[in-house]
Amino acid sequence: MRGKVLYLVMSKQRGANDMKLNEKLKICLLALESRHPKSLVEINEAVLGHLSFLPGVCTPSGVVELLEINAPHLLHALACLVINAQTSEIYLVEQSQEVPAFWIFCEGCPPPHGEEQM
Numbered sequence: 001m002r003g004k005v006l007y008l009v010m011s012k013q014r015g016a017n018d019m020k021l022n023e024k025l026k027i028c029l030l031a032l033e034s035r036h037p038k039s040l041v042e043i044n045e046a047v048l049g050h051l052s053f054l055p056g057v058c059t060p061s062g063v064v065e066l067l068e069i070n071a072p073h074l075l076h077a078l079a080c081l082v083i084n085a086q087t088s089e090i091y092l093v094e095q096s097q098e099v100p101a102f103w104i105f106c107e108g109c110p111p112p113h114g115e116e117q118m
Helices: 025-035 060-070
Strands: 005-010 017-024 040-043 078-083 088-092 102-105
Touching: 017 025, 025 060, 025 078, 025 088, 040 060
Parallel strands: none
Antiparallel strands: 005 017, 017 078, 040 102, 078 088, 088 102
């Protein structure tokens, strides 16, 4: 499969799962929910602006459902999902590869943008 990268690595330290996926946003969100069923995501308004139809924090499948109705073009945007010891975020590649579009909250993930762990 050309252009698709997915790797999952079990870390011996803290038992954390590293995850990286370069794919469309919809696939990244669904993969996140599959790997971390209790995960939540929060939109970074600095990247995407205020999307009134998205609550502050939502499940990945909830984000997919809301975007399918209100902004389906975003689901097709190339995204990079990264979960490792330092970060738990989703970037929209065409928007910014340095500032995440979504922060991820999940058990075993580092707290997003300096917040306390769940």
